[in-house]
Amino acid sequence: MELTMLWYLVPSVIMFICGVYGFITRHNLIAILLSLELMLNAADLNFVVFNRFLFPGAMEGMFFTLFSIGIAAAETAIAVAIVVNIYRAIGNTDINEIKKMRF
């Protein structure tokens, strides 16, 4: 039994799908953000895996992931700030309660 690329991609797919499920179903804004992190992480993993198995000599996948992590950090920081702000404004973080800016 050899560890091929397939083995690493399967958990990544599941992680991603879980992220999708969570994104669609959760009510809490922070929970949605968590799901988002899951998806992002799955994608990062894929980059790394592809880099390792398909282009072992190059480092692009790794760097992409590296930057992706950096940007994820930035994004999370802003998102969290917004969530906190929303909470302050309406006292809730339920996505269904935030309708003011629709339409």
Next chain:
Amino acid sequence: MEMTLPILILAIPITMFLILGIGGVYMSKKMAGVLGILGMGVTMCIAYYVALTYFFSGDPAFIDAQGLRLQVPVFDWLWLAFTNALQVKLGFLLDPISAMMLIVITTISFMVHLYSWGYMEGEKGFQRFYAFLSLFSFSMLGLVVATNIFQMYIFWELVGVSSYLLIGFYYKLPSAVSASKKAFIVTRFADLGFLIGILILSFYCKTFDFIPITNDPTSVLASTGGATFMGASVLTWALVLIFVGGMGKSAMMPLHIWLPDAMEGPTPVSALIHAATMVVAGVYLVARMFPLYLIEEASLLFVTCVGAITAFYAAVVACCQIDIKRVLAFSTISQIAFMMVALGVARPELHDGFGYMASMFHLFTHAMFKALLFLGAGALIHAVHSNDYTAMGGLRKYMPITHWTFLIGCLAIAGIWPFSGFFSKDEMLAAMFANHWFWGAWMTMVAGLTAFYMFRLYYLIFWWEENPHYKEHKPHDAPWQMSLPLIILAAVSCVAGFIPFGEFVTWNRMPYHIHIELPVAATSLTVAILAIALATVMYRKKNPIPSRLKAAMPGLWQAAHRRFYWDEIYMFITHKIIFNIICKSIAWFDRHVIDATMDGFAKITQKTSFAIRGMQSGSIQTYIVWYFLGAVLLAGITWICIF
């Protein structure tokens, strides 16, 4: 002849119109009146000079060696060129009928100008009245001197408008407003026929000018190449349509309905426009185109029939009117119809087409005595302040001048020797008998009716029974400005019959010697005298015969009094059918179908966007579902396509 004088005939009235129309508000009434009368007086003098020079100078420019009077286009300026061939010119055509009309129009117009000074005194808009009179005189003069049919159409429209303005002179009265509107629209409708007739005629002739058309009618016929439309030749159609224009202006059946209502205008206007000049424009038009009508006998027959029916109808209706101006209006219709019939029966082979001459002669004499009658009626109205004979009666003692002049007018129109109407009517009847006995007999009957209703009117106004109101308000004769025209016109009516008219105006412009046709003259005179006698019996003194007669035939009387319901029929067609059904449904269609379709496009767009607006819910979870499903779908499709 020099060009300047004929130009002045047209230029003075239009200048007067502009001066009085624009500057009228800044001048006193007296000044406006003097200016108007002076202008018209000068015009009349020039017109007399021009016409008399034309008839009597013997200048080879006007009459050739054989005695043929020539058609002289004194000037002819290009106004508008449709194509190289079809050119509209404004000119001045001098020939027997236009010279005759110059005299008639300027005379009556001057009389009316003078008369109005007295009649309109104290009216608001006195200046405006004189301005419009000048405009009318200009248009009418332009009409009769037209060198081409399009110029005639131009002035034809202008007289229509001046008539509209003058009928609606008392514009605060709703009845005057609606009467003026009616007059304009009915004549406009007729003008549509005229216009289409001109379109057809000019399409084949390639010219508007009267001289080539009337001097060489056979080539016009040839140019149509025998084209026909619905069984009649196109030339017949053109002529009939042109005649329809004439029917409108001359108030022939069934387009007569505007004329009685036009009596809402001031009485001098009725005398000038709706008795003497404008309403004979139709006759003049047919006379102008006469050589062309001659080659299409069907169109002449049409003219005759329309004339004969109208003459009888109007005479019957005139017997049952209360308003004296309406009686005179119907009598005008009847007399013009007389002229039409006379034109219609004229043929070159019958005594050199003297029906034409008779018709023009009657036009001339009728203009004089009808203007007289109307002006007399104006004096009566001025005196008793009412249009109805019920407010009059026994006036002969109070208004002797009016009485005598009115009597002369009545005798003239009834055709009693030696008054002018006798001569012209005799000629017309002779022409009708010469064509067919039926026309002669029919029109003799109409002549009898004419005598009857005119004397009915005369007796009811001046005899019958003295109206009790005179005690409070004693009627008296009119001031000199009004009486003078009456006297002059009465004098003319007495002597005009002795003018040797045939020497001047005939259809082929060759002199023709009038001779009284004794049998016809005797018949018509007898009929007229009998009718007058009947009227004398019935109306000289107050007696119950008329009311008994009325009671005996209530339906007939009512029908005749209501003018055989023509107005109601027209009201029904125009108001109920055209206005309510056609116009309203078109307007409805426009708003609710066409516009609604356009709005519908907008609504559909809006509805669609509203419907798909829900997808832009702002709910990020919904977005991701759609996004994800879409991505899956795309990937799946790609997958399937690849493998």
Next chain:
Amino acid sequence: MFSNFLIWFVIVPVLMLIGLGLCRNSSMKAIRTVMVVGSTILLAMSLWLCVDFLAQRAAGAADEMLFTGSWMWYEPLNIHLAVGVDGISVLMLILSSVIVFAGTFASWKIDPLPKNFFLWFTLLSTGVFGFFISIDMFTMFMFYEVALIPMYLLIGVWGTGRKEYSAMKLTLMLMGGSAFLMLGLFGIYWHSSADPNSLTWNILEISNNAAIDPGWQNYLFCLTFVGFGVLGAMFPFHTWSPDGHACAPTAVSMLHAGVLMKLGGYGCFRIAIFLLPQAANELAWFFIILTGISIVYGAFSACVQTDLKYINAYSSVSHCGMVLFAILMLNTTAMTGAILQMLSHGLMTALFFALIGMIYGRTHTRDIRQMGGLMKIMPYLGVCYMIAGFASLGLPGLSGFVAEMTIFFGSFEHADTFHRVFVIAATCSIVITAVYILRVVGKLLLGPVQDEHHLKLTDATWFERVATITLIVCIAAIGCFPNWINETIQHSFTPIIEVINQAANSGAMASVM
């Protein structure tokens, strides 16, 4: 570039725009000064252009267009700013400047935001002038759009009644027309030359090149004719006109009915007929039916309206229908009539709308049932209204008569039954016109005074008199001395008639073979 006289017709309005921009919002005096000076200059320029044009023609200048000039604007698509005028454009320029002049005086006391009003108004006139001087289809189209867009704001902000709805409707319908038009123009461009490297937007060059493929011509003709026809209020695309006019402020109604609707007719014949003659010959029948319907339909609709502006708008539908109808007759006389009718309708409708605006400004109603006897109260306006009415119903001596008669006589040159029937139907409109004009005149001006409050109203002020007299003088001038205009126009048709005849002959040849 600036040595070309025509380009100043665009530069002067632009200078006016700048001048207005510099005025303070509240200073009516400065705004009026700019407008009056600018529009007077424009009027003087257009008159001078006419004189100069006639002088050059008399001196034997035989080119199709005079005062031509062309400057590259966008090379990859070969778009030029190309200008040039023939007799028709010269008259249209005069018409536009007269109406801009009169419109300035008619909106002397516009309220609110006078500065912004005149800014948009001037922008609109910039578009109009630019359209009439252009001979490059692209710049023509651009100026056309420049003229359309300000309409929306002018109606939406300064209008009355359901102004938002009307402004939206008018703009959308005209934009829809422009969409067709744009497709048509692009199509003409792509087929403008056999050589794909020398495609051109220039009208003169296109007409000199080999004819466009007949199959394409039919499509392009429909597109361009409908596109311009919408602006010319062709049935069934006329419904923006009643609502739009009814809600527009006075000067905008004047400019719109007076000039903007003329862009439609002008474009129809300058582009649709001139560049696509074969299709014009083939498809004229269809559009004759539509325009024939317009004429009668508009007149009948006008008979039952009670709002003064609606009456006029429907009457415009009828009269503008006459313009397109005459253009489709494809002969010199009728087309001359069409141009005369454009001038005549432009002037008299502008007069009408100016007067309606003035009356509305006093009585605050446009419903004829609530007014009456105004002749007594405001004789000057009453007389002017009557003159406008008489011009509209075709009284000789005023412009309408000349135009209509030229159209009828020109149209009657076609001897077949189809044309005859439609010409006779069109002539019927003169009666219907008389009916609705007299109905309005009777109800509005004559008769007893309906409303006691109206007795206190005043007659025209001096600036209103300036506006109306300008228009009346022009109407009477055309009506009394039509022939010089006729001659100015007629020569301009020679090239158009030539291409049409060629197309007709080649069409006949094709059908024979």
Next chain:
Amino acid sequence: MDQVGNIILYFVTALVIIVFSVMTVTSRKILRSATYLLFVLLATAVMYFQLGYQFLGAVQIAVYAGGIMVLFVFAILLTHRPNQDEQALTSHKRVLGITCSALGAILLLFALFTMPVCEGTTLCQALTDNNVDMNAIGTALLGTDKFQYLLPFEAVSVLLLACIIGGVVVARKR
């Protein structure tokens, strides 16, 4: 590292990832969700180590597990009252979520299992002589040649700066 050890390590990390991913999105206590996510992130870091990207693994732990998770926990604590659980899922939402994820999973897994490239190289082959050393990373991160990333690096740093300012501005009390 021998093969068996690799396989065992793989299965452990894979299992952790799968189980805790599912628990992250299903747990109704938000703080627990965050904790489960932390485990997933850590397992991912292990996977990076296993694939020979030690630096990346370290960054993953330091930034993700260390930084971001702390942020999350702060945010949760700031926005949550005690014992406030997320409400139960509506069936509509669950069905929607399950459908979407099932469809996605089927498609992706189907793709994976039919792609021959996935079965190509083994981990051992891939790892041979291909360790990424810090020197190379440092050079690549601060160079301006091809395949060198100074510009993105600086861009990210600016982004982070902006983010700091933005975070302060957004969350500032007014």
